[in-house]
Amino acid sequence: MNIDWAALGQVFGVSLVVTVAMVGVFTLGIVGTSAKPSRSGAGSGTVTAGATGPSALGRSGAYLCFALCAAAVAYGIYLIVA
Secondary structure (H helix, E strand, O other): OOOOHHHHHHHHHHHHHHHHHHHHHHHHHHHHHOOEOOOOOOOOOOOOOOOEOOOHHHHHHHHHHHHHHHHHHHHHHHHHHO
16 A cells, blocks of 8 residues: 555645634634724623624624635535536
């Protein structure tokens, strides 16, 4: 039995890069939909009752990030099934 170490290294490298990229894109989506703390607080950094929601542009960007994640998952399932 021979192992093609170059191919194994390529699969490992691509898997690592895609995984880190997908986690980053999903994180951007979470941040884009999260509530921002109001500036009138004492600087504690906690989300209070005066928190503001995400802007329309931020929410649209977050939905785009989630759509990219869903597309990557769908493509992966397509590759497994095909």
